[in-house]
Amino acid sequence: MQxxxxxxxxxxxxxxxxxxxxxxxxxxxxxxFQKQKLDAQMDDExxxxxxxxxxxxxxxxxxxxxxxxxxxxxxxxxESIKETCRDxxxxxxxxxxxxxxxxxxxxxxxxxxxxxxxxxxxxxxxxVNLALFAMLNELVLRPKPVANPDELWAIAPAWRSVxxxxxxxxxxxxxxx
Amino acid sequence: MPxxxxxxxxxxxxxxxxxxxxxGSMHGFGISVLIRQMSREVLQVEQGSLYPALYRLEEQGWxxxxxxxxxxxxxxxxxxxxxxxxxQLVEERSNWERLSAAINTVLKTT
Numbered sequence: 001m002q003x004x005x006x007x008x009x010x011x012x013x014x015x016x017x018x019x020x021x022x023x024x025x026x027x028x029x030x031x032x033f034q035k036q037k038l039d040a041q042m043d044d045e046x047x048x049x050x051x052x053x054x055x056x057x058x059x060x061x062x063x064x065x066x067x068x069x070x071x072x073x074x075x076x077x078x079e080s081i082k083e084t085c086r087d088x089x090x091x092x093x094x095x096x097x098x099x100x101x102x103x104x105x106x107x108x109x110x111x112x113x114x115x116x117x118x119x120x121x122x123x124x125x126x127x128v129n130l131a132l133f134a135m136l137n138e139l140v141l142r143p144k145p146v147a148n149p150d151e152l153w154a155i156a157p158a159w160r161s162v163x164x165x166x167x168x169x170x171x172x173x174x175x176x177x
Numbered sequence: 178m179p180x181x182x183x184x185x186x187x188x189x190x191x192x193x194x195x196x197x198x199x200x201g202s203m204h205g206f207g208i209s210v211l212i213r214q215m216s217r218e219v220l221q222v223e224q225g226s227l228y229p230a231l232y233r234l235e236e237q238g239w240x241x242x243x244x245x246x247x248x249x250x251x252x253x254x255x256x257x258x259x260x261x262x263x264x265q266l267v268e269e270r271s272n273w274e275r276l277s278a279a280i281n282t283v284l285k286t287t
Contacts (some may be wrong), residue, residue: 016261020238027236041244043252045205049224052206052251076225083226088232 024090031089038089042082050075190222190230195258195266198240202257204247205231225264231256239265 031038050071057067072078086092108115143149197203197211208231209222234240239262247253258266 016264020261023238024236044252046224046228048204048247048253049206050252052204052247052253055249056210074224076223081225081228084229085232088229088236148227160264 027089028091031091032094039082039086046075046078046082076115189273190226191234192232192266192269193220193238194227194234195221195269196258196261198258198262199266202255204253204255206253207247208256234262237265264270 053071053074054067057070058064062070144152146152193212194208197208197215200211203211205227207226209227212220212222230238235242239259240256241259242254242256245253245255
């Protein structure tokens with residue numbers, strides 16, 4: 001065993017890291033797309049553990065029936081253990097997200113009134129924002145589409161408030177008076 | 178069966194599993210038996226911690242698994258150390274030695 005350790009020690013760290021990232025990616029894809037197969041394998045694995053425990057119990061002198069129940073007791077609450085094992089796969093957040101989205105879709109279908117109001121509010125909000133930004137973008141942020149925007153003048157009445165607004169509108173590219 | 182069960186310290190189970198697998202590839206049941214024997218019946222690994230730990234270690238890339246047959250020809254999933262796992266074991270071991278030495282020093286202070 002020791003000689004094995006030395007042989008592996010010569011592999012560069014970066015190579016190990018790359019291998020592990022690849023390995024994780026592969027495992028996660030499998031966890032997402034082959035969930036049923038993985039779950040079945042987990043079932044098999046735990047069943048085989050219980051069988052081996054049963055055998056050990058029989059070997060230590062128990063009656064076969066009793067040995068099986070004892071093995072199950074020794075194993076613990078199997079469904080809860082499986083759930084904890086599934087959580088180790090690192091994709092439970094994706095599964096939870098999917099479940100949440102499906103739940104939300106069902107809730108929205110159940111309350112069409114609320115859904116309509118929410119959608120309209122969002123639409124209006126986004127629309128108004130977009131319109132305001134488009135206006136501001138044209139007026140203030142972008143240079144005016146003329147040859148020498150520096151020499152552009154804004155002409156406004158003598159009222160101070162209007163002057164201020166005009167100056168603000170052309171602030172980046174023109175002078176006002 | 179141990180008369181006095183000692184709870185495993187958080188994080189030490191991973192190290193013990195890696196150590197057990199350093200001795201050769203093994204299935205879950207074998208690992209729990211081996212840890213019990215190696216600790217002279219003091220440490221009893223609960224299945225509820227063992228299997229989640231095995232799945233976690235596999236996800237980390239420290240161990241890998243393949244299906245095979247046990248001594249009495251029963252289908253079983255065998256785990257073995259990867260090169261990364263070997264490295265991890267060395268690291269965890271030196272951390273553990275540092276930690277336990279420090280704790281012992283504190284406890285021995287009179």
